[in-house]
Amino acid sequence: MMQGYFKARNNDVVVFDAFYRENPCGGGYAIACGLEQVIDYIKNLQFSADDIRYLQSLNMFDEDFLKYLSTFRFSGSIYAIPEGTVMFPREPFIKVIAPIMEAQLVETAILNILNHQSLIATKAARVCYAAQNDGVMEFGLRRAQGPDSGIYGARAAVIGGCCGTSNVLAGQIFNIPVKGTHAHSWIMSFPDEYTAFKTYAELYPNACILLVDTYDTLKSGIPNAIRVFQEMKDAGVKLHNYGIRMDSGDLAYLSKKVRQMLDTAGFPDAIISASNDLDEYLIETLKIQGAKITSWGVGTSLITSRDCPAFGGVYKLAAIRNEDGHFTPKIKLSENTEKVTNPGNKEIYRIYDKETGKIRADLICLANETFDENEDMVLFDPNETWKRTRIVGGTYTMRKLLVPIFEEGKCVYTSPSVMEIQSICTQEKATLWDENMRFVNPSNVYVDLSDNLYDLKQKVFNELSAAKYHIV
Template sequence: MDKENLTLLTDFYELTMMQGYFKNDSNDTVIFDVFYRTNPSGSGYAICAGLDQVIDYIKNIHFSNEDIEYLRSLRMFEEDFLTYLSGFRFTGDIYGVPEGTVIFPMEPLIKVIAPIMEAQLVETAILNIINHQSLIATKASRVCYAAKGDTVMEFGLRRAQGPDAGTYGARAAVIGGCIGTSNVLAAKAFDIPALGTHAHSWIMSFEDELTAFREYADLYPGNATLLVDTYDTLRSGVPNAIKVFSELREAGKMPKKYGIRLDSGDLAYLSKKARKMLDAAGFPEASIVASSDLDEYLIDSLKTQGAAIDSWGVGTNLITSKDCPAFGGVYKLAAIKKDGKYIPKIKLSENPWKITNPGNKTIYRIYEKESGKVKADLIAMADEKYSEENPLKIFDPLATWKKTYLKAGTYTLREILVPVFKAGTCVYTSPSVMEIREYCRKELDTLWDETRRLVNPHDVYVDLSNELYQLKNQLLDNINGNNQI
């Protein structure tokens, strides 16, 4: 994708707050955390995606002359502040969870450490990017899990909420496990496979279905997948596809890949009937591709019914995450630097799980050494150090009586927040999308099956270190003590 100047992709109040900080000569360094509170689509996990676009955004952030003129025309901003904006660049630090990483609620996915005017400006765009791509990557991982090893193709561009959602959504879907996309722009921009066959209109543009199949197979000898449900799937479409395959075989022109696609009707019944017909005609290698408003639940049901489908084209329900159209990531202040020391900040709520975690934090992922599976995540203060050679006690921060004791040598640790920007300079190199996809596959393999199941999954515990827990409770006690009636 061509790099865009997304500097004005921000909520208006970010700019009004920036001017307020500017006028009050208040530009202390702060820490903001990006996190989410609930896994989307009833999942037991989520997939982090979008970091590469965040990097592009931060690298290219600047106010053009046209931007300054537009802001001046609003008659809300004073000239000294506009002069400041004209020379704006990001000078802070950013830490992030690498794309394709399995993530859980409440842990910081992005940590921004910067002067408050800079940190405030970048809030909206970071949330926009991370929320969308993490949502679609998570949905794709669920769809691919339901497919149980069958290939899944992203086919949703025409139903996406606009060109950007379709293109970056395709990127995220491949990260989540799809083998490629029908979106040619996304395929070109992110070097991912472009996939597709033909539409019903191709069949209808010829005098008959058989001629349409013959012409398509002749034109694309490397991959002849024929759409068989334009007229009558079992009486016309599949028999005509078999006739074309037979002609190709007799002529010694058998395609490397060939098969049929079903786009309507009872996919379980039709696929099983079609499979028998193809096998009886001597084409057991012919693939059967299915599309038609699929999602993880329908695919799981079709698999349970023994549908003879090898590959799935998933569109609307994937690219829009139809059952859960928003990820819910938030951006909250965690600390302000005063006199060289970070002062932790906390946001209260009537809902305990909405109370934020204060201070400068990091995340440790704890794995069971024997299986390599995720045991829990531990949110700790950034300067805390842990050793696998020591025993570790973790506990539920809301139900503190729930404790787990890990013996030394029975677990491994990995810190999953990594430096992305230091003093405004990018220090992180993003892998290719296909490399991220492979990394994501390995990440998903670290989850227990109980966490990956589609309905009522087992939750992975996200615990707080004792130091962070004590800090949080101290701040709560201080606030409650100052609010006595």
């Protein structure tokens, strides 16, 4: 396609929006994530001599086009919702303004990276919400869709709220906490469970989490763990950050029994951690049943977002810049009204309730529109236009969500560290209502169109429909 534009001598400046249509897992929000890797990609985007030779070998590309590619650098502008921010369907989370060849070239990487990391960050936020204030560890590398998926998935999981990962390489690359314990094979490699526990406790007295379910949790694992803890105590070890992990069985029933046994034996501060195919739904129901677990290791369901393993970000042409600098708006029709895209060069404003700091609504408008926070604002649903809400002037504040990342090819943005983004995300999640965070049938935050954008959309839609299906 890029060669197509090149040969058709079409390199108009265009606006492309990346947005998604449905929140992952039927939830009420998503978390923006992956921008740092998109920036790295764009900064380093060029074609090496090897790349050119490969493309040449396909016999699909002309020499003049390959020559153009050999000196290619991205020269456009990019605006994005910063990482860690909560976002909603139909909002452009990335806006690319660039010559069409360049805008088209960067599509796949932008979607791939942001779709992946936003998915996992959102899943992590859901899991952490279910776990209330307990720590959630990312444990999924073995089941991630390839090594990098594990690494960047761990990054996204920590941004979404996880307190650490078992992925040591991710820890090294992103400077995020790494934690882990031993596996069943550790126990099995010793003549008996007690000796395995005892050896581990002597090696790691300050991070002594013993896996108790290799043989039988209540009849073997816990008695042996208690024996080892008691021996440590008797030997004068000041026990802290110690406890047990369960990886099988009924975690509600077992954790309550285990808590009793540990308390009775004089270890009320022993951590009870659990793993085994956990996800937000199971953690929520275990909490409801009074499970005595305070630390959760979540693997497959988090690192693959198992019940919803793809984030549906798409990348659509929204406008073409004319020679006079104005934008001609573009929309894609669809049999489904909700799938008709929003035309033009747009901005998103988030409207917060001044008193609570919670989100009232988001407003998508044209890039040149201005608003006065002291005036009343009437919001209406673009699909159900009879639904109107008046927000009284002075009771709300507005914030522009899209920030400049590249301006005419130059990167103008510095990514925060992963742990800083995690803090941003914590603040962001606090701007949601509990009703938005519910897993079953959550309330949706309204994402409305400004009057100007709504009118423009109607106009372009009607013009296109009147064009008699484009048969010329």
